[in-house]
Amino acid sequence: MSIQTHQPNKSTSPRILAIANQKGGVGKTTTAINLGTALAAVGERVLVIDLDPQGNASTGLGINRLPGQTSTYQVLIGEAGLATVIRQSEIPGLDCAPSSMDLLGAELELAEYDRKTYRLRDAISVMCHAMPESQRYSYILVDCPPSLNLLTINSLSAANAVLVPLQCEFFALEGLSQLMKTVDRVKANLNPELEIQGIVLTMFDRRNSLSEQVAQDVRSVLGAKVYDTVIPRNVRVSEAPSYGKPVLLYDNTCAGSHAYIRLASEIIRRERSLRAA
Numbered sequence: 001m002s003i004q005t006h007q008p009n010k011s012t013s014p015r016i017l018a019i020a021n022q023k024g025g026v027g028k029t030t031t032a033i034n035l036g037t038a039l040a041a042v043g044e045r046v047l048v049i050d051l052d053p054q055g056n057a058s059t060g061l062g063i064n065r066l067p068g069q070t071s072t073y074q075v076l077i078g079e080a081g082l083a084t085v086i087r088q089s090e091i092p093g094l095d096c097a098p099s100s101m102d103l104l105g106a107e108l109e110l111a112e113y114d115r116k117t118y119r120l121r122d123a124i125s126v127m128c129h130a131m132p133e134s135q136r137y138s139y140i141l142v143d144c145p146p147s148l149n150l151l152t153i154n155s156l157s158a159a160n161a162v163l164v165p166l167q168c169e170f171f172a173l174e175g176l177s178q179l180m181k182t183v184d185r186v187k188a189n190l191n192p193e194l195e196i197q198g199i200v201l202t203m204f205d206r207r208n209s210l211s212e213q214v215a216q217d218v219r220s221v222l223g224a225k226v227y228d229t230v231i232p233r234n235v236r237v238s239e240a241p242s243y244g245k246p247v248l249l250y251d252n253t254c255a256g257s258h259a260y261i262r263l264a265s266e267i268i269r270r271e272r273s274l275r276a277a
Helices: 028-041 056-060 072-076 101-110 119-130 150-158 172-189 209-225 235-243 255-276
Strands: 015-019 046-050 094-097 139-143 161-167 195-204 226-232
Touching (some): 015 028, 015 150, 028 094, 028 139, 028 195, 028 235, 028 255, 046 056, 056 235, 072 101, 072 119, 101 150, 150 172, 161 172, 172 195, 172 209, 195 209, 195 255, 209 226, 226 255, 235 255
Parallel strands (some): 015 139, 015 161, 046 094, 161 195
């Protein structure tokens, strides 16, 4: 597969995207690691921040989570700086701040902290100001847990925008409605710059009339917020995490790999339009 490179985003501030959906099994983590890989493949410098206690984004990028290692948990409670927990993946230009199971109790602990909804935002800010310009990230992707808890609120408070993976299933719009209400509340009270970056339709099966119907319904409600690119239901995409690899490394010729490259290109085009506006 030929990948066309471009001039990377040279802004001193990274574009921070929270990849969120309170429903599990919608392709959220798969989108985080494969979109990150695709962006890195076209010349962007990318950091994936894993805020899901399950740690699937970390393991999906081949990052071993060993007992006693610092993680995003220590970052949130102030015991470690974000830069100190970042680890390189095998993809050039793509790094990961791994999670740990300690995040399961983070919500109760954070309730006692000052700026409890801004812990991630503050950590990212400190890291970015300390980094030499040549090492700064152009994109930071935050893989949120599959719930609307304080970890997700921290992600939304830190982000410029939300990218929502949406499985093509019957109740897709109902779950999306709840998430959008949360985004509106965060925008009104915590982060006035927050916006919906876009909705990406995942696990799309052209043989299934329901997938087509859901896609039509979502586009009729949300219009241009829905990406043109759809992520197909693909065996190779499902297999890749068990090998600790994004699908673009596992099999860069499959339909899923091609879809994530197209999605990365579409996101970059939208970013260019925003900067030019």
